[in-house]
Ligand code: ADP
């Protein structure tokens with residue numbers, strides 16, 4: 078991890094929806110090669126924070142720099158940003174009428190102008206990486222939830238991103254399929270990918286993340302090295318949250 082160079086830096090970040098102030102002036106950094114897990118109760122602003130990082134949401138105040146881009150700049154090139162910042166959602170978002178391979182080659186061809194054969198070669202490489210090369214010609218409906226999510230991660234990797242954002246990537250999965258997705262994410266982390274992961278998997282956050290942000294009502298209530306935050310929570314709210322997750326230290 079390169080502590081001299083945050084790849085995501087935010088300061089006094091504010092996001093409102095109408096009269097609802099969802100992010101209440103929060104500050105933080107994510108460093109190159111770092112894995113940050115974002116935890117907190119439903120509705121506390123985790124997805125909103127993550128969505129600000131690739132401009133799915135536009136911030137209302139404060140500063141936000143991502144991979145050298147000023148995200149408050151209205152003239153920002155969104156295609157460029159989203160090439161550099163991949164996102165994986167709870168609900169996979171694969172195109173059902175397209176094969177796995179076509180799902181993976183679509184954006185590289187349309188956005189990066191890669192040739193069909195180049196994009197297919199890259200897609201097969203990433204499918205192999207997530208253990209699904211044999212499913213290249215399958216349709217999403219023919220896959221399990223865990224396999225769909227691994228395909229979605231491979232699709233994101235096909236854009237060669239510098240940063241990967243994950244919004245509860247295992248929340249829609251049957252419990253026995255969670256492990257295979259976490260395994261793929263663990264591999265990416267070990268390879269040095271910069272990742273921000275919203276998750277309710279406390280053991281994974283503790284063991285895979287470098288740091289944890291605990292969000293409460295639009296503020297970072299507690300932040301620190303993953304093991305310390307999970308094993309020695311300081312604030313009452315984090316202690317109560319971990320108890321609710323059946324994860325009291
Ligand atoms: P979390 O991911 O932590 O569960 P969210 O970031 O999704 O929380 O939501 C935080 C708050 O913002 C919630 O109260 C939610 O209802 C509200 N919210 C999120 N997106 C929108 C939106 N597009 N319009 C209005 N309110 C929203």
Ligand code: MG
Pocket residue numbers: 123124125
């Ligand atoms: Mg959410």
